[in-house]
Amino acid sequence: MTEAPLHEVRRAVYRPVREGNALEDTVARLVQTVRLGVVAPGESLPAERDLAARYAVSRDTVREAIRELADTGYLVRRRGRYGGTFVADPLPQPPELGIVPAEELEDVLGLRRVLEAGAARAAAGRTLAPEVRDDLWARHEAASAASEAEYRRLDTLLHLTIAEVAGIPSLVALAAENRARVNAWLDTFPLLPRNIEHSNAQHERIVTAILAGRADAAEGAILEHLAGSEALLRGFLA
Structure with missing residues (x-):
């Protein structure tokens, strides 16, 4: 099945972030995209320039956010003709949360x-x-x-x-x-x-x-x- 486009969901997860916490909010928004399955494991995220435009942040902020999530195992960066930033497949195992208040x-x-x-x-x-x-x-x-x-x-x-x-x-x-x-x-x-x-x-x-x-x-x-x-x-x- 070809998945429906979910235009409003994509607008929600790719909407501009707050100016005061641009890096943290960009990381959080990318994690939200992964957790919601808007981009499936093994699939690629939009290009850095597109993410920067959608989040209304600099490309440096996007690169740093991607680097943080690559270091924690959520994203994988690939170079070359078919390169880009991909959601890890499989995703890392979530930590034990213990008791939630x-x-x-x-x-x-x-x-x-x-x-x-x-x-x-x-x-x-x-x-x-x-x-x-x-x-x-x-x-x-x-x-x-x-x-x-x-x-x-x-x-x-x-x-x-x-x-x-x-x-x-x-x-x-x-x-x-x-x-x-x-x-x-x-x-x-x-x-x-x-x-x-x-x-x-x-x-x-x-x-x-x-x-x-x-x-x-x-x-x-x-x-x-x-x-x-x-x-x-x-x-x-x-």
């Missing part, structure tokens, strides 16, 4: 419920173009057919596609930042095969409700879906 966990998960439930309801309330409907269903099918190694990336892209389909660009940026934080936690514990099966069935109910224009059903299905991953996060981290 309950207030931090609940803050992030609470915001996720508001953002994702609102996105599902808004998406279901819109009249979607045929190509948008096809892209959303294709994202669901890609996640359902994903290997274990690819599952979390394609699951993430499905959720971000729902945020994009909602038609509220500023929502996409908030959802991307929130999901990157959640993924940093999810990546610290293993996928559970039965949980994947359950998750895929819930995805189908969510997407079907959105495509049918049933806002209440879409919101209810996604809240039920999020409750399952919240239980795992609390069990492993809290």
